[in-house]
Amino acid sequence: xxxxKQNSPSLSVQEGRISILNCDYTNSMFDYFLWYxxxxxxxxxxxxxxxxxxxxxxxxxxxxFLNKSAKHLSLHIVPSQPGDSAVYFCAASxxxxxxxxxxxxxxxxxxxxx
Amino acid sequence: xxxxxxxxxxxxxxxxxxxxxxxxxxxxxxxxFWYRQDLGHGLRLIYYSxxxxxxxxxxxxxxxVVSRSKTENFPLTLESATRSQxxxxxxxxxxxxxxxxxxxxxxxxxLTVV
Numbered sequence: 661x662x663x664x665k666q667n668s669p670s671l672s673v674q675e676g677r678i679s680i681l682n683c684d685y686t687n688s689m690f691d692y693f694l695w696y697x698x699x700x701x702x703x704x705x706x707x708x709x710x711x712x713x714x715x716x717x718x719x720x721x722x723x724x725f726l727n728k729s730a731k732h733l734s735l736h737i738v739p740s741q742p743g744d745s746a747v748y749f750c751a752a753s754x755x756x757x758x759x760x761x762x763x764x765x766x767x768x769x770x771x772x773x774x
Numbered sequence: 775x776x777x778x779x780x781x782x783x784x785x786x787x788x789x790x791x792x793x794x795x796x797x798x799x800x801x802x803x804x805x806x807f808w809y810r811q812d813l814g815h816g817l818r819l820i821y822y823s824x825x826x827x828x829x830x831x832x833x834x835x836x837x838x839v840v841s842r843s844k845t846e847n848f849p850l851t852l853e854s855a856t857r858s859q860x861x862x863x864x865x866x867x868x869x870x871x872x873x874x875x876x877x878x879x880x881x882x883x884x885l886t887v888v
Contacts, residue, residue, distance in 0.1 A: 664816075666816075692875065694876065696879075701881075701882070702881055702882070703864055703866075703879035703880050703881045703882050704817070704864070704879045705879070706876050706877075706878065709876065749816060749817065751817075753875060761807055761819050761822050761832060761877075762817075762819075762877055763819075764809075764816045764817040764818075765816055766814065766815060766816035767816055
């Protein structure tokens with residue numbers, strides 16, 4: 661039973677425009693949310709996170725928004741660059757959940773075209 | 775600063791063989807994890823460990839064995855490999871367990887079972 665869902669397997673965006681990646685979750689106990697970026701043949705790397713006590717966190721071109729009532733979060737990348745082309749995984753964790761192990765979505769493959 | 779390293783990076787083995795994937799981290803992180811990544815499933819937790827000599831099952835533990843005699847090492851063993859265990863395996867670690875926890879991943883081990 662997938663507790664973290666990324667319903668868009670892929671997204672294509674033009675360079676300079678905004679990329680919006682979406683994520684939904686079902687477990688109301690999740691209290692910390694993260695986005696990871698993954699290039700082919702490499703391990704996932706941490707990108708940005710947000711605690712459940714916040715509704716927005718910004719880091720340079722990357723902003724994560726959390727809507728707890730809708731159990732939805734999104735990652736905004738502005739402006740998008742070709743180097744942002746990668747698979748993006750949404751992840752969530754909760755107290756008592758396998759040592760705070762992360763539950764991952766299936767990923768969204770982002771392609772930023774010149 | 776080696777961080778977290780996995781070996782072998784690529785392995786082909788036959789059905790029924792025993793295979794061990796090694797994971798070593800230099801950060802002295804308490805928590806370590808093994809995930810597998812499969813198309814259509816994202817990243818799924820196999821086993822995790824809170825400290826040396828403390829391990830527990832994740833979402834998909836069947837067919838796998840782990841041990842953690844030293845804080846820095848967390849090997850994953852497939853006792854009798856099956857084709858369904860063909861996957862990319864990621865080892866990960868984190869310093870603590872709790873809200874705000876970020877997990878750091880190794881570069882992955884590509885395993886093919888023929």
